[in-house]
Amino acid sequence: MEESNEPLCVGIDLGTSRSSISASNGERHVIDSYVGWPLDMVARKIVKKSVLVGREALDSRSMLDLRRPLERGIMKEGSEKDQEAVQEILKHLINLAGIKQKGKNKSKVRAVVGVPAEAFRVSRQNLRNTMEGIADSVMLVSEPFAVAYGLEALLHALVIDIGAGTADFCVMQGRYPTEDDQRTLSSAGDSIDEQLEKLIREHYPEAQFSVHMIRQWKERFSFVGEPKDRIIVTAPVKGKVTDLDITAEIRAACESILPPICETLQDILSKVEPDFQDRVRNNVILAGGSSMITGLTDAVQKSLAELGGGRATVVKDPVFAGSDGGLAIARDASSSDWEKLSL
Amino acid sequence: MAATNDTKAKLLRGVVQDNVNIVQGVRTKRAVKRKLSLRYWLSAGIGMAGLVYIAIPSQVVSTANTSLTAAIGTATFANIAQTPESSAPLDSPRPLDKNAVPLAIKRIVIDPGHGGEPGAVSESGLMEKEITLDVALRLRRLMANEPYEVLLTRQTDQLVPLDKRVAFANENKGDLFVSIHVNSMEPKTLRGLETYYVGPTDDPATLRLASIENKDSGYSLADYKKILEKIYVDARHDESRTLAKTIQAQLHHSLKSVNPRLENRGVKTAPFVVLIGTQMPAILVEVSALSNEEEVKLLTKENYRENIALALVQGIKNYARNFNVPERKGS
Numbered sequence: 001m002e003e004s005n006e007p008l009c010v011g012i013d014l015g016t017s018r019s020s021i022s023a024s025n026g027e028r029h030v031i032d033s034y035v036g037w038p039l040d041m042v043a044r045k046i047v048k049k050s051v052l053v054g055r056e057a058l059d060s061r062s063m064l065d066l067r068r069p070l071e072r073g074i075m076k077e078g079s080e081k082d083q084e085a086v087q088e089i090l091k092h093l094i095n096l097a098g099i100k101q102k103g104k105n106k107s108k109v110r111a112v113v114g115v116p117a118e119a120f121r122v123s124r125q126n127l128r129n130t131m132e133g134i135a136d137s138v139m140l141v142s143e144p145f146a147v148a149y150g151l152e153a154l155l156h157a158l159v160i161d162i163g164a165g166t167a168d169f170c171v172m173q174g175r176y177p178t179e180d181d182q183r184t185l186s187s188a189g190d191s192i193d194e195q196l197e198k199l200i201r202e203h204y205p206e207a208q209f210s211v212h213m214i215r216q217w218k219e220r221f222s223f224v225g226e227p228k229d230r231i232i233v234t235a236p237v238k239g240k241v242t243d244l245d246i247t248a249e250i251r252a253a254c255e256s257i258l259p260p261i262c263e264t265l266q267d268i269l270s271k272v273e274p275d276f277q278d279r280v281r282n283n284v285i286l287a288g289g290s291s292m293i294t295g296l297t298d299a300v301q302k303s304l305a306e307l308g309g310g311r312a313t314v315v316k317d318p319v320f321a322g323s324d325g326g327l328a329i330a331r332d333a334s335s336s337d338w339e340k341l342s343l
Numbered sequence: 344m345a346a347t348n349d350t351k352a353k354l355l356r357g358v359v360q361d362n363v364n365i366v367q368g369v370r371t372k373r374a375v376k377r378k379l380s381l382r383y384w385l386s387a388g389i390g391m392a393g394l395v396y397i398a399i400p401s402q403v404v405s406t407a408n409t410s411l412t413a414a415i416g417t418a419t420f421a422n423i424a425q426t427p428e429s430s431a432p433l434d435s436p437r438p439l440d441k442n443a444v445p446l447a448i449k450r451i452v453i454d455p456g457h458g459g460e461p462g463a464v465s466e467s468g469l470m471e472k473e474i475t476l477d478v479a480l481r482l483r484r485l486m487a488n489e490p491y492e493v494l495l496t497r498q499t500d501q502l503v504p505l506d507k508r509v510a511f512a513n514e515n516k517g518d519l520f521v522s523i524h525v526n527s528m529e530p531k532t533l534r535g536l537e538t539y540y541v542g543p544t545d546d547p548a549t550l551r552l553a554s555i556e557n558k559d560s561g562y563s564l565a566d567y568k569k570i571l572e573k574i575y576v577d578a579r580h581d582e583s584r585t586l587a588k589t590i591q592a593q594l595h596h597s598l599k600s601v602n603p604r605l606e607n608r609g610v611k612t613a614p615f616v617v618l619i620g621t622q623m624p625a626i627l628v629e630v631s632a633l634s635n636e637e638e639v640k641l642l643t644k645e646n647y648r649e650n651i652a653l654a655l656v657q658g659i660k661n662y663a664r665n666f667n668v669p670e671r672k673g674s
């Protein structure tokens with residue numbers, strides 16, 4: 001822990017499904033992006049808290065007004081409750097990192113928060129406003145840019161950060177990325193969930209399952225390409241626990257994001273100067289929770305082969321790559337830079 | 344290592360500047376809102392419409408005590424009475440001769456369509472509410488150095504009922520009202536700009552669009568038609584048409600160069616609630632179509648949204664320049 005009153009730098013990857021924090025005091029944490037408030041006095045008495053965040057909220061969801069307040073990588077807007085929920089997630093992350101938010105020894109917090117590459121200015125401004133009282137200064141950066149910065153993949157690299165809400169692309173060409181260097185797609189983890197739910201319902205119309213079960217199955221079994229084993233899960237059918245073979249459904253749902261991702265990959269590569277396209281094609285970096293889909297790297301490389309070949313790799317730590325990158329930016333920025341961006 | 348550090352320093356400068364731009368781009372004063380019903384403003388609107396006519400239709404004389412009365416003042420009405428047109432029969436309304444009174448465009452109300460609820464949504468998930476607010480905020484920034492005050496009916500992604508938007512524009516005595524929307528059309532190959540001002544329509548597509556945009560206003564189409572029968576002949580009608588034509592022409596002219604396949608779908612009339620209730624020249628612009636993939640690609644680019652905002656600013660300035668003319672010699 002750094003000395004109190006010394007500015008503390010944090011990188012935050014505020015994700016639709018999971019959020020992570022990396023702090024300059026060495027703390028790193030990841031939570032599920034869920035917040036819940038007890039529905040009534042009875043629930044309040046059982047959960048013994050006025051608000052629950054992360055896995056704890058998810059596990060007690062039957063007693064809570066449960067919110068997943070991020071949508072397509074940004075705050076779900078138009079609802080004060082969802083904005084409050086985002087604040088709770090941010091406070092919780094800061095708290096987990098052991099940062100004092102109150103009292104005489106309150107730490108000064110400099111936060112870098114990742115947002116989708118093509119997030120609207122108004123969405124970024126809303127997020128800044130939400131950070132008031134949580135951090136002292138805030139910088140918002142595109143998520144794939146944060147990943148690239150953290151990995152020092154600053155030149156001739158293409159980062160594809162595939163999260164739950166969005167898939168973000170950013171070409172690094174040794175300069176601050178322009179709008180032409182970045183793309184955001186909403187074909188990502190959540191769209192796989194939607195597709196998977198639809199396909200399983202079609203195949204097993206009488207099976208009972210929730211969106212949380214769908215997410216668990218996806219996270220455990222997701223793959224593209226040829227299956228190695230059959231995927232069998234259990235779910236109640238007319239109240240009776242039944243085995244369901246969802247191999248074909250998992251494959252079809254996961255592969256549904258490939259066409260838009262490969263098309264965007266080809267499109268963004270075509271915008272790179274011809275002299276450097278070969279180098280960028282051979283330095284494609286996959287990050288984000290959905291980059292862990294088995295076989296995704298091969299599928300991306302297959303797409304690159306159509307352009308003359310290339311190499312794709314998955315970052316070593318997909319969960320923290322974004323927040324670690326944010327932390328690196330926060331540390332490298334000067335005090336005068338931070339002053340310009342105080343809240 | 345030194346090269347990496349140099350690159351990092353360059354990137355950090357970019358990050359900081361980008362964030363400073365975000366902060367500066369939206370730092371503006373907030374407008375005050377007051378809760379008033381649409382019915383109140385509709386009746387006030389009809390009253391104002393009567394007042395700004397040189398020949399006042401007898402059926403609206405009783406509602407003469409409106410805010411515009413105070414703004415123009417009794418001396419102005421004396422001037423109107425001395426114009427040659429004042430001898431026209433009372434039951435044949437004509438457009439206001441803007442040379443006769445020293446009116447000027449000073450305050451512009453911009454209405455970013457939808458909010459809270461998404462409005463039209465593209466297949467890729469891009470929402471109308473995001474585009475309209477983004478363009479409106481850009482427009483306000485671009486107008487910062489112009490001699491106009493720009494007020495927005497919403498500054499965040501919040502649900503603002505249509506009657507509240509109308510009340511806001513009227514309460515703040517806007518001189519112009521521009522509602523920004525993004526269309527969704529069938530077939531999806533359609534892409535284009537269209538601008539509406541208040542009036543009746545028999546076009547099924549326009550009626551369908553009006554019913555979508557007027558959703559949750561509490562009025563039926565029959566209500567609109569009744570209201571329109573009274574209001575669409577007012578002074579605003581002609582000025583709204585001029586404003587619509589000016590802005591539509593500027594938008595098409597400006598955007599065509601970056602979007603050559605953009606179709607000019609023209610100026611149309613429709614019974615949109617925000618156009619009926621507002622007391623100033625008012626238009627509704629459909630700046631693009633979220634149903635068309637190519638348009639969606641353009642709308643995701645900041646440059647294109649900036650171009651839309653720039654074209655709207657130029658259109659407003661063109662209209663205001665013609666409106667803010669000096670008084671006639673000898674008047």
